[in-house]
Amino acid sequence: MMDLPLLSILIFLPLIGVPLLLLSRRDNMVRWLTLIILVADFLIATGLLIAFDPTTAQMQFRESLPWVPALGIGYKLGIDGISVWFLFLTALLGWICVLASWTSITVRVKEFMINLLVIQSLMLGVFCALDLFLFYVFWEAMLVPMYLIIGIWGGTNRVYAAFKFFLYTLLGSLLFLIGILVLYFHGGRTFDILALMAGSYDFPVQAGVFIAFLIAFAVKVPMVPFHTWLPDAHVQAPTAGSIILAGVLLKMGAYGFLRFSLPMLPDASHYFAPMMIGLSAVAIVYGGFLALAQKDIKKLIAYSSVSHMGFITLGIFTFTLNGLSGAIIQMFNHGITTGALFLFVGLIYERTHSRDIPSYGGMIKAVPLFGILFATFLLASMAVPGTNGFVGEILVIAGTFAVSGWAATAAVVGALIGAAYLLGLYRQMLLGPVRIPGNAKLWDLRLRELVCAAPLLIFVFWLGLYPKPFLSILGPTLDNLMSQTSPIIQAQGTRP
Template sequence: MTDLPVLSILILLPAVGAVLTPFLRKDPIVRWFSLLVLFADFLLALWVLLNFDPNTAAMQFGEHRVWVPNLGISYRLGIDGISVWFVVLTSLLGWICVLASWWSISIRVKEFMTCLLAMQSLMIGVFCALDMILFYILWEAMLVPMYLIIGIWGGANRVYAAFKFFLYTLAGSLLFLIGILLLYFGGGQTFDVLALMEVQYPFPLQIWVFLAFLVAFAVKIPMVPVHTWLPDAHVQAPTAGSIILAGVLLKMGAYGFLRFSLPMLPDASQYFAPMMIALSAVAIVYGGFLALAQSDIKKLIAYSSVSHMGFITLGLFTFDAKGMSGAVIQMFNHGITTGALFLFVGIIYERTHSRDIAAYGGLIKVVPLFGILFAAFLLSSMALPGLNGFIGELLVLAAAFGVSGWAGAAGALGALVGAAYLLGVYRQMLLGEVKTPGDVFVWDLGRRELACAAPLLLFVVWFGLYPKPFLTILQPSLDHLMTQLNPTAVTP
């Protein structure tokens, strides 16, 4: 372990980039500068991962600076085996977002890249924060650049979508703040996350805080019935916005459950588990059927996210070692796969300006490289055995059957419907007679686009066959979480 404040550097590097970007003159320089900053950030995150000690559940790379002493607020950072993966995921998607916006963002490039860099800084901050107020500030601040990304560089209906996104998440966040204050005054008298985990709260208080947190996290995930902002936001957002939304922002809701609700409010979590499992089952099936009915490719992927995020909450609330590790690995894999799907939709949209699935056909013949890679990501999303989606799905389902046959059956139905709509896209867009919207010319992937796809594909294959590195790093933290949830349980 070194004395360098690595996590702070990881967070501040993009922030400094965001501050410097407005002073750059030309668009190409802005693009290259943002790319370099975010790629350096990614390399640093990889360094953190390689130096991460997988044998302990304790927070690593910890930093602590007093911030507002008389309120007990401090600048406290640290990562464990869960959050380290989301730091890696965020930093990976960061530079991919820059590449994905290389030409598709042609107006206000400077401002756009500033937003992206700021977003990256805030998102990594969220996953590293170990002080409730710091977490809350970063969590809220993220709304602003995201709002701008959708509202300025989005599609025709961007203002409506951005506003809806803003309102939903803001409403949730306010309750989150109330929950934090309840925890503070209810016994902790501190905002230190680790200290709050040690406090034994009375059951009624746990119930209220859980519900307050639930609203905030459920909106972010999103769970049915507060999911309606997601399709609008995805459809209107530029490609990079969709990648960030699907890849990182949705994970934050589930991360909230892992970091706060489960360890701090174990009794309430147990109490609400049946409801959470039922809501997850509904999301899996309902989201799946909604996706099946879509003709707009971005909407289809958005609804598929609702369904797939249902698997994650289902796994979390089984309180089973398999289910929870399945949920976390599914969080990571969903970020990779859905990020890749939005990337590829963006690539084809850039060429044709159409999201209508039925307007395409036979793309694998015209643009074979695009076709084969897009097919691989669709199959990964479908959880084909051997690709990354399957591991999480299998683990979550195995655990779900241990809790309730109905939850398991809903999961299986969701998987079946998932196969139906994803194979439907595969068949319609890639196979059959060659057609493109308006018969425009489409060209195959360039080097820049391949550079975006390659690392994502690597994870798709790697974690499909050999997820052990992921699980090894994850396991101690998850075991620790299990003991916090149920002090008598001894996990093997």
């Protein structure tokens, strides 16, 4: 069992499905095939999560093959306590995306599903790669299917949004590539991530590479002031595109900080931490205010993402155990709740063809089940105790108070603003009188839609009420990360 290249199977299973799709002729068959493939992939990911050994910080399920030996490039895979969760999240959102696009995508279904499969493979690859070159290939290749998903199946202004998305991320990634190369030459001509983590680099090198990485990750996260592509991309993307963007792609920026910036460039990370904390605090508050002012549901959630991702980067750069674990939990949470919110926006959009908040009202009477579930996810996004959002945010805020009172205050203010716009959204959409008569006669959630929402709902409460399994898998990896990040403190023997 253990000798099977499980990670490779996990990664390439969706890609292997592509030829199958090419052969099938009817749209419905394409949908079912994609669903089956991605559910199978999800089962593998679940199996990995269950088989994952939570007692060690070592990389598990490792695979290693030479790829371009002359340049020290290998095909190396492995997962630790951080990446296993994102594999799981990606695999989970994968099949939810298929269900979410079941009726909303009616043109070029086959091409759409192929894109979903390809991006699924690449995203899984990003979280498994233990070789920087391999990581970069997955990371950059991901742009293509995402670009096509937005550009072909998006809204009216999709071409502009797709261009903006592509060029922003491409520019960031290319600087990332230069950073990788500099690290490559200073790390003894290897792209092996573990070997590069073990090396130590002079401060000027670290600072330069940190900046290059920062631009790539900051665009992806996105941090203020690199966030302007996000609202456009989200508004124009089809539902599945939005779910993938919010659920997985944004996490990759934060994952990049955790996987590369912190362990490989600890000195530079500490040096730039005040700036990062400042930018994160700005993102939390500024993103919140922007969200308050939106009349478009998707834009509102997009700006709320900017704000919520601010919590994550804030947590990461506190370098405290609380902050880091909070950040990682928050990453997972954000994938679940924001993915769910975009899913629900997509569901209601299919019914009303409107994203304009003021045109809604009184929906709870028309679609009560939708209303209740949507409200639950809004509350989770607001970090109400008992939901997953609360665990993440409280840990981040606790971690931040230990480092910077100002930033923590900003985070609390941001959480308050979050409550304001999310409750405002709830009030305007679901309560009050029905503004458009047609809205009163809408159909409520169907089985397919409930199946999409159910696993997300389970995670909202599971993580909110009993986060211990999550934290225990994370634990050893986080301890290891902490020791890599603060080598100086460790030397003095006061590592927390």
